[in-house]
Amino acid sequence: MDDDDRGPNMLATTWALTGLSGVFLAVRLACKLRTKRRLWWDDYVLTLSWVMLLVSIVLVTMSVPRGLGRHVKHVPIENLSTLGFMGNFTGTFSILAAVWSKTSFALTLLRLMSGRVRIVLWAIIATINISMGLNAVFMWTRCSPASKVWNPYSPGTCWEPHVYPAYGMFAAGYSGIMDFVLALLPWKVIWKLQMKRKEKVGVALAMSMGVFAGATAIVKTTVIPTLASPDYTCRGAAESAVTIIAASIPVLRTLFRDLQTLSRRQYGTGRHGTHTGSKDPVDMEMSRGRRGKRPSRKVGKGGEKGVASLSLFT
Known part of the structure; x- marks a missing residue:
């Protein structure tokens, strides 16, 4: 129905996604601080990302009473x-x-x-920031004067109607593809570790949750031509929220491991009635290195850093 008000449902969805991603981020940071590890640039950038998501949802909340989520013909003209x-x-x-x-x-x-692989990663960082950054810039500069972007009745000229949505679809699609690439890269280094295959798969899967963010980004491209629609707003929030959650899950292995250890201390005993303990497989690999058989920092030509680097997630 044209007179449906989808604003309340949109707010419920976007705030739920923002809150859930905020919880994952907070636990990620708490796990790092609890283990007395310093926060690094990835933590600060991820936190800034969540702040940007929060600001965007606050603006959506302010826009709903003015008519966002309703068909344009039911929005007071003075609010457009x-x-x-x-x-x-x-x-x-x-x-x-x-x-x-x-x-x-x-x-x-x-x-x-x-x-x-580091060169590939730097290329991904540069290209997604440039492509998505241009998408944000074009949002403001596609009309002359710029005020015509948000006031279509003012005098001026704009790009052809299909140009900006077409670029937006390209940028969003490219971003989604890069999510899949980033999700697959960890398998290359993890598969070389001296761990049980089951443990390798578990760690790799934890670091590959970005595939869901990539799927969300690809789906979002289908609603880019209708930038003002509630679907675009919800899927835009979903993409960021899912990526933040996916980036936090590997670090949360610390929490899961500690909970497992606590459970075994309370309920589990060894064959002789003593606590057997639980050692994270990545920690075991690092311990072997500290006992004298320290793994090489590189594996072959252009290889990856040793397992000590995986202390990021333990």
Whole structure:
């Protein structure tokens, strides 16, 4: 129905996603601080990404009472320019949240990789920031004067209607593809560790949750031509939120491991009635290295850093 108000449902969805991703981020940071590890650039960039997501959702919340989520013909005409102006800011902050969340995970991988893979990672960081950054810039500059972007009744000229949505689809699609690439790269280094295959798969899967962010980004491209639609807003928030959650899950292995250890201390005993303990497989690999058989920092020409780097996630 044209007179449906989808604003309340949109707010419920976007705030739920923002809150859930905020919880994952907070636990990620708490796990690092609890183990007395210093925060690094990936933590700061991911936090900034969540702040951008929060700001965009606050703007959406302010826009709903003015008519966002309703068919344009049911929005008071005096609110159209305000909604357009606020929508541009919402889109800009949403783009920054998405691209910086991906940048954060790429920075994390930089600490694990070496050789040519690092060049690939830097190329991904540069290209997604440029492509998505241009998307945000074009949002403001596609009309002359710029005020015509949010006030279509003012005099001026704009790009052909299909140009900006076409570039937006390209940028979002490229960003989604890079999510899949970033999700697959960890398998290359993890598969070389001296761990049980089951443990390798578990660690690799934890670091590959970005495939869901990539799927969300690809799906979002289908609604880019209707930038003001509630679907675009919800899927834009979903992309950033899922990426933040995916980037936080590997670090949460610390929490899961500690909970497992606590459970075994309370309920588990060894064959002789004593606590058997639980050792994380990555920690075991690092212990072997500290006992004298320290793993090489590189594996072959252009290889990856040794397992000591995986202390990032333990």
